[in-house]
Amino acid sequence: MFNKIVFSHALSIASFSLLLTAAIPSVASGETVMEKVKRTGILRAGTSKDAFPFAYKDKQGQLIGYSVDMLNLIQQGLEKELGQKVQLELVALSPAERIPNIVNRKVDIVCDASSFTWERNKSVDFSFSYGASGTKLLVKKASNLGEPLSLIGKRIGVLAKTTNEKAIKRAQPQAKLIYFLDRAQAYTALQQGKIDAFADDGILLEAWLGNNQNLNNFKVVPDYPYSKEGIACMVPENNSDFLDTVNFTFYGFMQGFIDNETRYVTIFDRWFGARGAIPLNRDLRELTIETMRLVIDSHQDIPEN
Numbered sequence: 001m002f003n004k005i006v007f008s009h010a011l012s013i014a015s016f017s018l019l020l021t022a023a024i025p026s027v028a029s030g031e032t033v034m035e036k037v038k039r040t041g042i043l044r045a046g047t048s049k050d051a052f053p054f055a056y057k058d059k060q061g062q063l064i065g066y067s068v069d070m071l072n073l074i075q076q077g078l079e080k081e082l083g084q085k086v087q088l089e090l091v092a093l094s095p096a097e098r099i100p101n102i103v104n105r106k107v108d109i110v111c112d113a114s115s116f117t118w119e120r121n122k123s124v125d126f127s128f129s130y131g132a133s134g135t136k137l138l139v140k141k142a143s144n145l146g147e148p149l150s151l152i153g154k155r156i157g158v159l160a161k162t163t164n165e166k167a168i169k170r171a172q173p174q175a176k177l178i179y180f181l182d183r184a185q186a187y188t189a190l191q192q193g194k195i196d197a198f199a200d201d202g203i204l205l206e207a208w209l210g211n212n213q214n215l216n217n218f219k220v221v222p223d224y225p226y227s228k229e230g231i232a233c234m235v236p237e238n239n240s241d242f243l244d245t246v247n248f249t250f251y252g253f254m255q256g257f258i259d260n261e262t263r264y265v266t267i268f269d270r271w272f273g274a275r276g277a278i279p280l281n282r283d284l285r286e287l288t289i290e291t292m293r294l295v296i297d298s299h300q301d302i303p304e305n
Helices: 002-029 033-040 066-082 095-103 163-171 183-191 202-210 240-258 262-272 282-298
Strands: 042-047 055-057 087-092 124-126 131-133 135-140 155-159 176-180 197-201 218-221 229-231 234-236
Touching: 033 042, 033 066, 033 240, 042 066, 042 095, 055 066, 066 087, 066 240, 066 262, 095 124, 095 234, 131 202, 131 282, 135 163, 135 183, 135 202, 155 163, 155 183, 163 176, 163 197, 176 183, 183 197, 183 202, 197 202, 202 218, 234 240, 240 262, 240 282
Parallel strands: 042 087, 155 176, 155 197
Antiparallel strands: 124 234, 131 229, 135 197, 135 218
């Protein structure tokens, strides 16, 4: 009898332990980003390793870029909101890894060169846009590619799960898409003649072209992009407090830039100014400023009567 009681007691403890263990993941999964950051003191952010100038690795292997600067501002916003120190932990992700890592809560946010789409919005939530781009092609100088009809049967390099892939499919369904794991592979394939063009965000292609020793051998086409997209951050769904903090951070950045505050102008010009990583021409800079004004004007508080 004693052995049976001991066995029964041990079985009860084991069963309770299993139930407790099973309950812990559900508790963690129900934790909001703000609760998790407050508990751990860490903001885990996904970004790109090769999306220059938005997010990329420098010569020392550090992740830097315009989007990384935005993440630093978000970190500072969280510190103010939570009243504690917050460590920013960066994780390099491929385009195909971004949404799964957010959905599975391996990262709290992704800021790189991501664009809003309704399909993506089914799985994640998007912040305000803090940049703009559109799908273009990088081709060799002698290429006559550009208009959709010229892409029929041509080998167009793309990264999987990107808006660029979708834009080319939509513009010319008869183009032959060739998939690459990262941009470096695609650039090499184009140089070696294994593909006829590489489709990516126009601003990223212009940045690569401006930093390539053989820039006279390539060009970016067409004049008008296959798509126009806003660059934004992605966060897990049902995290309105966190998204509010992210959006308020971007609102403050844009307002500061418009007001010519040195701190914010310096951040923008480091990447897109006259002496920045990829200088914007006057038209693009004015378009960027106008876009910021629209965001600011559409989110101003209305005084209560």
